Amino acid sequence: MNATPGIAPMVTEETAPFWDGLAQGRLLVEHCPACGADTFPPRGICHRCRHRDLEFTEITGNGTVYSFTINYQRWLPELPVPYAVVLVEFADHPGVRIPGRIRGCAPEEVAIGMSVRAGAEPGPEGVAVPSFEVVP
16 A cells, blocks of 8 residues: 655654554554543543543444545645545544544545544555545
């Protein structure tokens, strides 16, 4: 699979476990053992109770397309258009919505409520990025 063109994300101390997980094909979110809240993007502090001793947990189930956009603008010369970016939510991780490219359908076929499986694909400068595959 070719790398998705774009600008590499800034990896920080708080986000490094997320990017490391994607490099291994795992989609991780922060989990607060104190109150049970899951958080994305990683912040290093619980958004609900402000606890700072967080863990990372893997999203393993399917998600649902919450929203999407189809991009027709070629922002970079090597970027093929059109492409769809989806915002996916997960029933087992309330409040978590993760953006990424979608695979397995044409951009015009993307729909809110569509079932997708989380994954990762090669991104800019060797950093893996979230992507989602349509579940038939």
